[in-house]
Amino acid sequence: xxxxxxxxGINRISDGLGKFAAVLFLLMLLNVxxxxxxxxxxxxxSIGMQELEWHLFAAMFMLGIxxxxxxxxxxxxxxxxxxxxxxxxxxxxxxxTLFLLFPFTxxxxxxxxxxxxxxxxxxxGSPDPGGLPQRWVIRSVITIAMVFNFIxxxxxxxxxxxxxxxxxxxxxxxxxxx
Numbered sequence: 125x126x127x128x129x130x131x132x133g134i135n136r137i138s139d140g141l142g143k144f145a146a147v148l149f150l151l152m153l154l155n156v157x158x159x160x161x162x163x164x165x166x167x168x169x170s171i172g173m174q175e176l177e178w179h180l181f182a183a184m185f186m187l188g189i190x191x192x193x194x195x196x197x198x199x200x201x202x203x204x205x206x207x208x209x210x211x212x213x214x215x216x217x218x219x220x221t222l223f224l225l226f227p228f229t230x231x232x233x234x235x236x237x238x239x240x241x242x243x244x245x246x247x248x249g250s251p252d253p254g255g256l257p258q259r260w261v262i263r264s265v266i267t268i269a270m271v272f273n274f275i276x277x278x279x280x281x282x283x284x285x286x287x288x289x290x291x292x293x294x295x296x297x298x299x300x301x302x
Contacts, residue, residue: 127282127285127286127289127291128282128286128291130282131279131282131283131286134194134275134276134278134279134282135194135279137190137272137275137276137279138190138191138193138194138272138275138276138279139191139194141187141188141190141191141272141276142188142190142191142192142194142195144187145183145184145185145187145188145191148180148183148184148187149180149184151180152177152180152181152184155173155176155177155180156177158173159173159174159177170254171250171252171253171254171255172250172254172255172256175250175252175255175256176256179256179261179262182262182265183262183265183269186265186266186269187265187268187269187272189269189272189273189276190269190272190273190275190276191276193225193273193276193277193279193280194276194279194280200220210287210292211287211288213284213287214283214284214285214287214288215284215288217280217281217283217284218281218284218285221277221280221281221284222281225273225274225277225280226274226277229270229271229273229274229277230270230274232266232267232270233266233267233270233271233274236263236264236266236267236270237267239263239266239267240260240263240264240266240267241260243259243260243263244260248260
């Protein structure tokens, strides 16, 4: 399998996570609508629904990062980066991926495993009455998201290598057409 095909396969994973994050956003939006409507129209408050908003937001954010990385929408100093040649940008992406993104994602994923396992082991749930049980589920999203960020980082690394090899003529992200 050549590097271009591998990059495209990883990009499909990142694009799928972007779609999944969009679905989580819609679910969060419906949850907020329900929660606000119940509170103001029926004077009914649900701690569980409020916590679900936070959980959906956290999952949406963390699982949307690989798509942002793939689309080039991640945080960087664009004032400098945008003025550089394609090859220099590729080198910056390679170095930052190897020395910043990979160590960060691996470190957070490693500690996230223990964080989620501890919550599972003690049966941690919400301390609030009516809150959500099984807090290990949302905590495990941290590790899952970091693994996908690492994979998306491999895609960014391959993209940069492919730029240096002359396989990419344009730098503009074009969303997949379906």
